[in-house]
Amino acid sequence: GAGVSQSPRYKVTKRGQDVALRCDPISGHVSLYWYRQALGQGPEFLTYFNYEAQQDKSGLPNDRFSAERPEGSISTLTIQRTEQRDSAMYRCASSWGGLDEQFFGPGTRLTVL
């Protein structure tokens, strides 16, 4: 693809529901990152994949958050039993390798009512 894509672009859900956010990285990019970005702030690291291996999940806020990248390409960030404090912009980025520039997707704006 031409760039990183994310879906859905907007998600409104009720408290307690589960949501799954999808990221489709640039073809061939080995590294994939998930971030959360609050308004007026820089991206906050959530988790990192090298190919299909989740090498760091230290930024995931709690055990309601999980992520996978089973085939080393598309990744899904899942939030279980959503809470209002989970409302934010969730961004995915990919890169050729861990040291390279990161290419960001458009993000998914999650609103938990």
Add this chain to the structure above:
Amino acid sequence: GQQVMQIPQYQHVQEGEDFTTYCNSSTTLSNIQWYKQRPGGHPVFLIQLVKSGEVKKQKRLTFQFGEAKKNSSLHITATQTTDVGTYFCAVRESNYQLIWGAGTKLIIKP
């Protein structure tokens, strides 16, 4: 863990005036990246600095990495409306993790 302070939070300028944002760290950095995020957009990579004292230019943008590799700056000469957005620095926490500054928002006065 790594922390980076970015100042100022906002800068209001008249079109044609210069703009500068600074990033500072208490520890020596291996490298630093700069990104621009337009209003409603996503961060877009601008440049990476690696060497002590490095200066790189991109048209009206000048990026500097301090001699001690503890600070960096981005300077825009003669701002234009297309420069509007938030400029972020990001530093490496590990081989892959970036720690982001809070950003400096460039606002052009009408």
